[in-house]
Amino acid sequence: MVRYKTIFENNLKWVRDMKARDVDFFEKLARDQTPDYLYIGCSDSRVPANEIMGLEPGEVFVHRNIANLVNNTDLNVLSVINYAIVHLKVKHIVVCGHYNCGGVKAAMVPKDMGILNPWLRNIRDVYRMHHTELDAIKDEEQRYNRLVELNVLEQATNVIKTANVQKSYRANGYPVVHGWVFDLHTGVLIDLNINFESILRNIQSIYDLTGITSEHTEDGDI
Numbered sequence: 001m002v003r004y005k006t007i008f009e010n011n012l013k014w015v016r017d018m019k020a021r022d023v024d025f026f027e028k029l030a031r032d033q034t035p036d037y038l039y040i041g042c043s044d045s046r047v048p049a050n051e052i053m054g055l056e057p058g059e060v061f062v063h064r065n066i067a068n069l070v071n072n073t074d075l076n077v078l079s080v081i082n083y084a085i086v087h088l089k090v091k092h093i094v095v096c097g098h099y100n101c102g103g104v105k106a107a108m109v110p111k112d113m114g115i116l117n118p119w120l121r122n123i124r125d126v127y128r129m130h131h132t133e134l135d136a137i138k139d140e141e142q143r144y145n146r147l148v149e150l151n152v153l154e155q156a157t158n159v160i161k162t163a164n165v166q167k168s169y170r171a172n173g174y175p176v177v178h179g180w181v182f183d184l185h186t187g188v189l190i191d192l193n194i195n196f197e198s199i200l201r202n203i204q205s206i207y208d209l210t211g212i213t214s215e216h217t218e219d220g221d222i
């Protein structure tokens with residue numbers, strides 16, 4: 001176990017190291033933040049956003065929760081997305097999952113997990129949406145890995161469903177939404193190369209929130 005006191009010794013060493021590289025580092029850091037990236041990832045301690053992306057403080061806006069979920073009624077993640085787009089004007093939004101994700105694993109087990117049930121339900125829903133593909137995979141490890149990837153795809157799609165993304169992309173051409181998986185066994189970040197434009201077009205037949213094609217609500221129907 002790392003001793004409690006060690007954390008603060010580590011911190012002072014880090015301060016010295018950063019100042020050795022740039023004497024004004026913290027002065028500049030305190031001034032403002034202008035990150036181009038919003039990273040939405042898992043809370044897992046083995047997947048630290050800045051380190052795996054090789055980015056410095058100030059370069060990535062971060063939101064993490066169990067199994068990197070983007071839940072439609074989670075005011076926390078929705079506030080982060082809103083702030084990142086409207087105020088920080090990020091150019092890229094990344095949903096990053098990881099193999100060996102405990103949250104995804106728990107959702108594959110039919111078991112009452114108490115307070116975690118509603119959270120894990122989101123992942124069980126992803127399983128239900130893709131159960132034909134998943135059930136066809138006989139190897140459990142491979143099925144688990146595929147669910148990690150499909151969960152990233154669905155959560156990235158949830159990001160694209162937000163009015164903030166749709167309106168900003170129409171007006172500015174950004175942000176673009178990406179889906180990644182971090183492989184704990186190799187340390188390699190895998191770009192799932194999701195087709196942002198195509199997903200946006202597909203979901204807008206139902207989830208268009210840009211306010212441009214709102215004829216169907218103009219007759220007063222809710």
Ligand code: CO
Nearest residue numbers: 042044101102
């Ligand atoms: Co995880």
